[in-house]
Amino acid sequence: MAGELYRDVGVVLRTYKLGESDRIVVIMTAENGKVRAVAKGVRKTRSKFGARLEPMSHVRLLLYRGRELDIVSQAETVEPLSPMLSSLDRASQGMAAIEAVDQLGLEREPNPQLYRMTVGVLRTIAERPAALNVPAFYWKLLRAEGLEPQLDACVRCGEGEPETDLVAFDLNEGGVQCRSCRTGSSITQPALGLMRDIFGGRLAHALSMQESPATHEVGALATRALEHHIERRLKAVAMFERH
Ligand SMILES: [Zn+2]
Secondary structure (H helix, E strand, O other): OOOOEEEEEEEEEEEEEEOOOEEEEEEEEOOOOEEEEEEOOOOOOOOOOHHHHOOOOEEEEEEEOOOOOEEEEEEEEEEOHHHHOOOHHHHHHHHHHHHHHHHHOOEOOOOHHHHHHHHHHHHHHHHOOOOOHHHHHHHHHHHHOOOOOEOOOOOOOOOOOOOOOEEEEEOOOOEEEEOOOOOOEEOOHHHHHHHHHHHOOOHHHHHOOOOOHHHHHHHHHHHHHHHHHHHHHHHHHHHHHHO
16 A cells, blocks of 8 residues: 555644654544654755644645555645644643543544544634643543543442532542542542533533632543553553453
8 A cells, every 4th residue: 555645634743853854743633543654854944844744733634655654745734723822831731632642542543533622622722721621621532432430429339419428539430439438539529510510511611710729630630530541441452462
C-alpha cells in the first residue's frame, strides 16, 4: 500500500525531531485514527508547512501512506485554533486535552468520535478557559470508552441518600460509595454535584463554575480516573500479546 495518497483532516497532537530538518507529526485524524507522519523540511526557516503543523493545529492534509510512517505532502489550516490558544491558561488546558487524546487514540484505527471531541474541546478552550474544561473532557473521554461512573447510589449496596450518605468514590468499582461500604477516597458533596452536572446534561452549568476546591477535586479525580483506565487498558493489551 506504500505510496497511496489520501486526504484527511486532523488535529496535531505532538511533534518530534527526525534527523537534521524533518519532524514527525502525530495527528488525530477524522478517518484514519491516529497517524504518525513525516513532515520533511519543517525545521528549515522557509518550510512550506512551518507553523501549520504545531500541536493543537487543525489541518487539512494530503498524505502518502507508508509502511510505518506516512508522509505529509500538503497541510492547510482549517481554522486558526492555535493562535486562540496562545494565552498560558488556554495553552496548558489545550496541551492537557491533546495529551489524553494521544494516549487514547490508536494508530490507524478510525475513531471519528475522538477526532470530533478533540476539535470540540479545543474550540471550547479557545472560547473560554473555564476551570472544568479539561476535567469534563476527561470524563467525556471515559464515557466514550464505555465507562460511566455511578453517581446517584452506592456502587456496592445500591443504597444511600444522594445528598448526604454518599461520601467516597472508588475507581476500581466505578462509582460513589456510602459510609458503610466505603473503600475509595473521599468526595465532597459540591464535587459530586459538579460530577452530576457533567454527566447529567448540565455541562454548560459546570463550565460556568469559577475555580474552587470542588473544581480542583473533580479535576484530580478525572486525572486519576483517566490514568487508571489507560493503565488497565495497557495491561490488558500486554496480557493479550503474551497469549
Ligand atoms: Zn453502600
